[in-house]
Amino acid sequence: MAERRFSEDELIAQIFAPLAAEGGFGLADDAAVLPSGAGDLVVTTDAVIAGVHFFPDDPPGLVAKKALRVNLSDLAAKGAEPVGFLLTLALPPDWTNGWLRDFAAGLAEDARDFACPLHGGDTTATPGPLTISITAFGRSARFVSRSGARPGDLIFVSGAIGDAALGLGVARGEPFTGRLGEAARAHLLERYRLPQPRLALAQTLRDHASAAMDVSDGLVGDLAKLLRASGASARVELSKIPLSAAAREAIAAEPGLFDRVVTGGDDYEIVLCAASEAAAALAREARQAGVALTEIGVATSGRDAPVFATADDRQIVFSNSSYRHF
Incomplete structure (x- = not known):
């Protein structure tokens, strides 16, 4: 039965x-009371x-x-x-x-x-x-909006970028998966299934960030959203974007995956801007919180789309800058 x-x-x-x-x-009721604070x-x-x-x-x-x-x-x-x-x-x-x-x-x-x-x-x-x-x-105690970035602010990102987008490929059994070691496959799949919210950085953001947002639809597209809200542009060094060992292994197996890494969704890391004089405190507090924080670029004046540059100063334009629901 x-x-x-x-x-x-x-x-x-x-x-x-x-x-x-x-x-x-x-x-047992139709509403709730949130605690005061x-x-x-x-x-x-x-x-x-x-x-x-x-x-x-x-x-x-x-x-x-x-x-x-x-x-x-x-x-x-x-x-x-x-x-x-x-x-x-x-x-x-x-x-x-x-x-x-x-x-x-x-x-x-x-x-x-x-x-x-x-x-x-x-x-x-x-x-x-x-x-x-x-x-x-x-x-x-201080709401950190998307709209506070100013020219000269440094741009940082937490954790590693692209693991979850690659993990979705692993879950789908895409061809590159067969060229990865077992540890890399397991790491990427875990990052897709189980995001790591960076709550340990909340106090640090309140103290130092001029603007921040979580990276849910891809670093390239989400940073562009933050900059549009701030009325600024940026230059980002692609070689500085933090990648896990598993992501590097996947890109070595199939170099075209780099675009997916920086534009795919589900990272749930934080991209933030802060004045240059706050950089040392940011780095120290992130270490204390046990969260990697990497400087990847600088905000610039103007409202143009951010520039993504390679180590040899080539500018890269991504055809699909982020995950799109529609």
Whole structure:
């Protein structure tokens, strides 16, 4: 006999209520109360959809973590500390109780580790595909916008760029995958499935950044968005863009992958600008936070598209500067 699936009330009471914060009232009310605190209340929302942002057969715990972490990445880039989130879950006809339990277990682990508890949300049915939308809340003593970059500011990026875009290729079994070692394949796939929100840099951004945003649609395109918002341009040294050993291995196997590395989505790193006199403090605090931070260029005057230059001073134009949803 097939297992009886949870009713909506059972789903909420048994699966998600244990994750709820005190202000979520056990998810037994129609609204929640966020905790008071100093600074601006920062709000962001992102959805992830099966077949678009993750594979339908990906482990449900990892799907839950990715859904939360892409939102936490936005909070980090604004210099905000997380205080909670809302979850909207649209379940297709083939959902199971076991899938939900595993999903909630992954969500609970990250909610605890990132001090970002559940405050409420909604569950509904959909003909498909599975859709998960999270709205995350944070607080920041200084909201770090996209629009504060000024000519002369240095441009930095956290972590390594392009791993997730290559990891998607690994998940799809693209030909280059067969020329990678097992460790490289595992690293790239992990980076696609499980972003690392750079919340450890939130205080540093508040103290030093003139502008910042998370890199979700590709470094080339997202930096261009930041510069447009700031009314500035830039020169970026392509040779300085930080790459992991796995990404370098992939590019060595197929050099054309470099374009994907700098324009593909799902990095969830932070690109930021800061005055040159802040560079030493940025480097020191990033080291203390355990996050790599690399200077890749400088903001310039004007509103032209940023210049991406090779080591021998050739300017590279990318035909597709970022991932596009439409």
